[in-house]
Amino acid sequence: MRQSPIYNIPFQNIQEKNMSFEVVFNHIAEFMKLNPAGNFRLMIGTDSQVHKKHTVFITGIVIRQVGNGVWGCIRKVMIPRRMTQLHERISYELSLTEELVSMFTEERKNQLIEIVLPAVYQGATFTMEGHIDIGIGKRNKTSEFVKEMVARMESMGVEPKIKPNAFVASSYANRYTKNE
Known part of the structure; x- marks a missing residue:
């Protein structure tokens, strides 16, 4: 299987730059090993921002132990044009999320499940959740895409979350899309 170039885009957070997916996965596993009896939510979501000459996409990966902390990182993809069509942009956001979700293979997911298994x-x-930066409110321009995008997440075996519960996309990733 040939990996697409997007697999080589590094991850970063405040503590570390240029992390490979393998390093990110190890951070997640180590975070979970600190308290294997915890309630863990692995959340992945993407947000975008159209700038003057390009569009920035930020995908966040966050592991949260409910009530006891988080670890997260982001990955930035820049498209050298203004993506002004909302459906195209939302669909590309979800494609980037799907790509990261797919990197958590069955083997990798099982490794994480094995950490909590003794304390089940x-x-x-x-x-594992896929956070989609869309909402169903009447005034929300993205509401017409909800069924399509939610079905895409569900087809990957990931629990879809939309606004206001899609905070990895709508809040965590969002704050990094503005810096250009």
Whole structure:
């Protein structure tokens, strides 16, 4: 299987730059190992911003132990044109999210599940969510795309979240799209 060039785009956060996906995955596993009896949510989402001559897409990966902290990082993709068509931009955001979700292969997901498995009867959990920067409100321009985008996430076996519950896309990733 040939990997697309997008697999080589590095991740970063405040502490580290130029992280490979392998390094990111190891950070997630180590975070979970700190308290294997926790309730963990692995959340992935993308947001975009159209600038004068390009469009920036930021995809965030966040592992959250409910009530006990988070670890996260982002990955930036720049398209050298203004993507002004909303459906195209939302669809590309989701494609970037899907690409990262697919990097969490069954083998990798099982590695993470194995961390919490010994504590399942004490209430430990692990879920994976795809955060989509769309909403269903009447005034929300993206509401017509909800069914399509939610179905795409569900087809990957990931729990879809839309606004206001899609905070990795609408809040975490969003704050990094503005810096240009």
